[in-house]
Amino acid sequence: MHRRNFFLALLALSLLLFVIGGAAAAAAQKKQQKNQPQPTTGSISGRVRVDSGASASGVSVKVRRGDEEVAQATTNAKGDFEVQGLAPGSYGLTFRKAGLQVGKVEDVSVRAGKTVSLKDRLFLPIDEGALALLRGSVFKVDGKSLPGARVELARVEPDGSLKKLDSRITDITGQFKFKLPPERARYRMTVKADDAQTATEDVEVDGPAIYRVAVTLNPAAK
Structure with a gap:
């Protein structure tokens, strides 16, 4: 009987020490966090x-x-x-x-x-008053305008890769236009049409201005 009471008392003491130790550790951690500098910005x-x-x-x-x-x-x-x-x-x-x-x-x-x-x-949005305006015309080899041609525009990146930007279809007079930011850049136009060979043309933009280009498409090889 005395032996059992001894072990029960020992167990109770151990639990008490565990609880006290845990509380002390938590208090120390809280104090440490409180003492750490808090962000001010x-x-x-x-x-x-x-x-x-x-x-x-x-x-x-x-x-x-x-x-x-x-x-x-x-x-x-x-x-x-x-x-x-x-x-x-x-x-x-x-x-x-x-x-x-x-x-x-x-x-x-x-x-x-x-x-x-x-x-x-x-x-x-783009500032309409400070644009680089790219205007172009597409022709057949006989000099006639080519309506319905597809003009794809890409920016030539510093590493030589192409970033596709936009596309246009030429109007009944074979003309198209793109509004571009005025910062210095090189653009590549790829022009496609039925029964014609694909053509490419590069344009250097270096400020707000109107840039004009004419592209002639040769007949597709038979």
């Missing part, structure tokens, strides 16, 4: 979208608090950006790039330790 991130044929890369992002500019960033090739180190508060953002309309987002609330995501809600 937050971030804003997002993605800028643009018209087909324009590039979302290199858009200037300026962050304002009231009338004061407090930070800035630039979008990457996908149009993504992130501005870090912002004190808690309300901010406005201004987006600019040559050839695109200016965009603004207001009343973005930043909290310490948090990233506010604007996702892809910002769209910058």
Whole structure:
């Protein structure tokens, strides 16, 4: 009987020590977390979208608090950006790039330790007053206009690859046009028509202007 009581007392003591030890460890951990420095700034991130044929890369992002500019960033090739180190508060953002309309987002609330995501809600249309206008005509070998030809436009990337952008069908006079951003770039047109050989033509754009091109399609080989 005494032996049984001894073991029960020993078990109770062990459980008590376990509970006390766990509580002490939890308290120590809580104290350690409390003593760790808490974040004092937050971030804003997002993605800028643009018209087909324009590039979302290199858009200037300026962050304002009231009338004061407090930070800035630039979008990457996908149009993504992130501005870090912002004190808690309300901010406005201004987006600019040559050839695109200016965009603004207001009343973005930043909290310490948090990233506010604007996702892809910002769209910058092409600025019609600062465009590169590509006008062209397609002809047969006899010099007559070729209506109904398909003109496919691609941008030649720095590595030589092609990024498909848009396409047009020539009108009854054999003409077509594309509206392009004014930044320096090389474009390749691929022209196709029934009973004709496919032709390609490259155009260098280096600013807002009208660029003209004429393409002649040879008859398809028989």
